[in-house]
Amino acid sequence: MARPVPLSDAERSQYAWQLAVEGLGEEGQARLKGATVLVSRVGGVGGTVAMHLAAAGVGRLILAHAGDLRADDLNRQTLMSHPRIGISRARQAAERLQDLNPRVEVVAVEDNVSELNIAMLVEQTDVIASCAPLFQERLLLNRAAVARRMPLVDCAMFELEGQLTTVLPGKTACLACLYPTEPTAWNRRFPVLGAVAATIGCLGALEIIKIISGLDEPLDNQMLLCDLRHLAFRKVNVGRDRACPVCGEVR
Amino acid sequence: MGALRKPRFSMKIAVKYLAQLKKAAGMGIEDVAVDPGCSVANLVRGLAANDDGTLRPLLLDPQGRPHASLLIFVGDEQVRAAEDRFLREGDVVTLLTPMAGG
Numbered sequence A: 001m002a003r004p005v006p007l008s009d010a011e012r013s014q015y016a017w018q019l020a021v022e023g024l025g026e027e028g029q030a031r032l033k034g035a036t037v038l039v040s041r042v043g044g045v046g047g048t049v050a051m052h053l054a055a056a057g058v059g060r061l062i063l064a065h066a067g068d069l070r071a072d073d074l075n076r077q078t079l080m081s082h083p084r085i086g087i088s089r090a091r092q093a094a095e096r097l098q099d100l101n102p103r104v105e106v107v108a109v110e111d112n113v114s115e116l117n118i119a120m121l122v123e124q125t126d127v128i129a130s131c132a133p134l135f136q137e138r139l140l141l142n143r144a145a146v147a148r149r150m151p152l153v154d155c156a157m158f159e160l161e162g163q164l165t166t167v168l169p170g171k172t173a174c175l176a177c178l179y180p181t182e183p184t185a186w187n188r189r190f191p192v193l194g195a196v197a198a199t200i201g202c203l204g205a206l207e208i209i210k211i212i213s214g215l216d217e218p219l220d221n222q223m224l225l226c227d228l229r230h231l232a233f234r235k236v237n238v239g240r241d242r243a244c245p246v247c248g249e250v251r
Numbered sequence B: 001m002g003a004l005r006k007p008r009f010s011m012k013i014a015v016k017y018l019a020q021l022k023k024a025a026g027m028g029i030e031d032v033a034v035d036p037g038c039s040v041a042n043l044v045r046g047l048a049a050n051d052d053g054t055l056r057p058l059l060l061d062p063q064g065r066p067h068a069s070l071l072i073f074v075g076d077e078q079v080r081a082a083e084d085r086f087l088r089e090g091d092v093v094t095l096l097t098p099m100a101g102g
Helices: A009-014 A025-033 A044-056 A089-100 A118-122 A135-147 A194-213 B019-025 B040-050
Strands: A036-040 A060-064 A105-109 A127-130 A152-158 A161-167 A222-227 A232-237 B011-018 B029-034 B071-074 B092-096
Touching: A009 A025, A025 A194, A036 A044, A036 A135, A044 A060, A044 A089, A044 A127, A044 A152, A044 A194, A060 A089, A089 A105, A118 A135, A127 A135, A127 A194, A135 A152, A135 A161, A152 A194, A161 A194, A161 B019, A194 A222, B011 B019, B011 B040, B019 B092, B029 B040, B040 B071, B040 B092
Parallel strands: A036 A060, A036 A127, A060 A105, A127 A152, B011 B092
Antiparallel strands: A152 A161, A161 A222, A222 A232, B011 B029, B071 B092
């Protein structure tokens, strides 16, 4: 994890409301300032993760998302704006976050995470936010996280349900322990309500803030299941697969 | 009426379907009667056999085994289909196909 970076007086003033949070304080805030988070996709889930990490003062955000904004993205991708349909989503997200908090460095990568760019993307990253709509991307991020012993927070949703889990390599189940192969029946076009995506994104951001700042313990071999139709939250226990081809040998 | 619900079966469990499975099953939860000694893997095969075809591709791989990506919980504990975990009267089994993004 990155080293803490001392706060300026202006930063103490900007983050005054959260410096009073038990377990965060100036030390935790300094850790946030020193950290870099890679956010894979800045749609409804990842965009919300990125927004709350920027607001909280995470020092550096790398946003990876290919493609330009379409009208039908706007029910959930709240870092974007209607007049900018047709313009790069990564760039729009980065500009919005810089407006929100100019003290944060935001790097826009106008491409999705792939075998071609992942080594470069994770090189200076401390924590990964996994928010892509494709399992291929999630499993690739998982392999990179395990290889570098880097925490990964996996945020996902479907219709009015969501799931959240945290991978702490060598300690918790990795994504390949949970689903060693891509679910074959997953349909790229699935039902998404923006408020559901944002709820999962907020929870993911909170999990990352906990990991970086140490303000409390993240999920530990657990998965949070959210039924937002009935506002029911449930934590279930997951376990490492000792035969996992990705993390089985990691101690 | 599918195989799992025939009267000869004597043990009642509940099956909760989440996400894609809930949509495919058309319900969030159902009571199912199974034989004593029924394993989690057999339950999954039975549910796939009962179904009108929409659940099967989510539950089973082309070889008819519980899909490797299927997440199974008995109570709040994850169970892998390969573990041969046997079900008990009153168990609540949650089935979930992983979700992604949004």
